[in-house]
Amino acid sequence: MHSPMEQFEIKRLLDFKIGGLDASFTNSSLWMIIAVILATGVFVMGMRQRALVPGRLQSVAELGYEFIANMVRDNVGDQGKKYFPFILTLFIFILFANVLGMVPYSFTPTSHIVVTFAMALFVFVGVTLIGLARHGTHFFSLFVPKGVPWVLLLLLVPIEIISYFIRPFSLSIRLFANMLAGHTMLKVFGGFVVMLGLIGGWAPLAFIVVFTGLELLIAFLQAYVFAILTCLYLNDAIHLHH
Amino acid sequence: MSQRQTGVAYRVLADMIAGLLVGAFLGYWVDRWLGWAPYSLVTGLVLGFAAGANNAWRAIRVYSDEAAKGGDEGRRLP
Numbered sequence: 001m002h003s004p005m006e007q008f009e010i011k012r013l014l015d016f017k018i019g020g021l022d023a024s025f026t027n028s029s030l031w032m033i034i035a036v037i038l039a040t041g042v043f044v045m046g047m048r049q050r051a052l053v054p055g056r057l058q059s060v061a062e063l064g065y066e067f068i069a070n071m072v073r074d075n076v077g078d079q080g081k082k083y084f085p086f087i088l089t090l091f092i093f094i095l096f097a098n099v100l101g102m103v104p105y106s107f108t109p110t111s112h113i114v115v116t117f118a119m120a121l122f123v124f125v126g127v128t129l130i131g132l133a134r135h136g137t138h139f140f141s142l143f144v145p146k147g148v149p150w151v152l153l154l155l156l157v158p159i160e161i162i163s164y165f166i167r168p169f170s171l172s173i174r175l176f177a178n179m180l181a182g183h184t185m186l187k188v189f190g191g192f193v194v195m196l197g198l199i200g201g202w203a204p205l206a207f208i209v210v211f212t213g214l215e216l217l218i219a220f221l222q223a224y225v226f227a228i229l230t231c232l233y234l235n236d237a238i239h240l241h242h
Numbered sequence: 243m244s245q246r247q248t249g250v251a252y253r254v255l256a257d258m259i260a261g262l263l264v265g266a267f268l269g270y271w272v273d274r275w276l277g278w279a280p281y282s283l284v285t286g287l288v289l290g291f292a293a294g295a296n297n298a299w300r301a302i303r304v305y306s307d308e309a310a311k312g313g314d315e316g317r318r319l320p
Contacts, residue, residue, distance in 0.1 A: 162268070162293035166260045170297065173263075174256035225249050 004187035008111055008180065028115070031107045035096035043092075064092060068227065075231035079238050083130075087234075090119065091227035098179065098219035102212070110222075111179035113172055120171035123230050131237030142240055171229055178222050182215045250305045257297040265290010 014025035046061035054062055068088045072080045094110060101108025109115045131139045143160040144153065189211065192204035269286020273279040 158289055159292045159296055162261070162264060162289055163296045166257065166264050166290075166293055166297060169264055170253075170256040170260035170294075173260050174252055177256070178252065221249055221252075225253065229253075 002187075002191075004184045004191065007107070007183060007187060010112075027107045028109045028112060031100060032097065032109045032115075035093060035100055035109070038100070039092045039096045064088070071228055071231055075228065076235045076238060080231065080234060083234055086126075087227055087230055090123075090230060091223050094119075094175070094226050095220060095223035098223055099216065101179065101183065102215060102219060108179050108183060110175055111183060113176045116172035116176040117168065119226075120168040120175075123171065123233065124168040127230075127233045127237045130234070131240070134238060135240060139237070139240070142236065167229075167233060171226065175222050175226055178218055182211075182218055186211060186215065250301060253301045254298040257301065258291075258294045261290045261292075261294015261297065262287065263290070265293065 011027045012024040013027060013030060016024060042057060043061050043064075046055075046057035046059075049055060049058060051058060065088065068091055069084060072084045072087055076083070097108065097110045100106055101111065131142070143157055143164065145156055145160065148156060186208060189204045189208050193201040193208070195201075196204065265286040265288070266283065267286075268290070269283035272282040272286065276282070
């Protein structure tokens, strides 16, 4: 019987090194590239016709575009338009990586904290730099709650600063933990089906069917949460209020 | 449970856990650096917990404000 964690193992497909750094092409990189190619394919192929009445693929592409466009407009406002391409890319990439992970024998890059933390850190550093570029030192007023006596500020400012630095961690832990837990659960219950055999195996099998549906929902939901939190952080940096 | 509630629940969970982790890490690091063991670890844990709760509270507040207005579910999540 395979261990339920075996599906998360990184395997080197092509070995190579860049200046002492191990930059091998792994199964994780392979599935990230597949996600990028498929996502690009959906958008490029979908929009090739540019029909007024969209076909199926064009509907999908337009739906994704409008979904994120509304999200950015509602949460960041007009100044967020500049950052829309980044947030759309982020959302579509995470969505495709998550959903492709549901394909049997595939690999889920987002189930590794290095991958999610790299994305979260990029968002965090980017948003902080945008805030600093827009407001200069006034940006730090984000850490000072308004209308609070100065004695309490001594306690609240450190808490606000830590709250701010928690962001990349909570952002990455959420995505990776959801993917890891879901896929492990599926594998564990898959093991139950084999162990209980022909007589008792049907109950866990029924559970797997239901749980796969839930996993697909979570795959979407986590991409959505990642994108909307990026919007909210961007909004904080641009408008300097919570 | 609606999709939106699930999203808020996951957010609160991750915020609280990340708060504790970051607080513990910072405290441990200051301990190693200045040799204040175990006081800065304890302080870090308390501050980290407070910061995590602060983030979680913010997420819930936005959600409940929206719910009280009764409007536009699903668009503006946490």
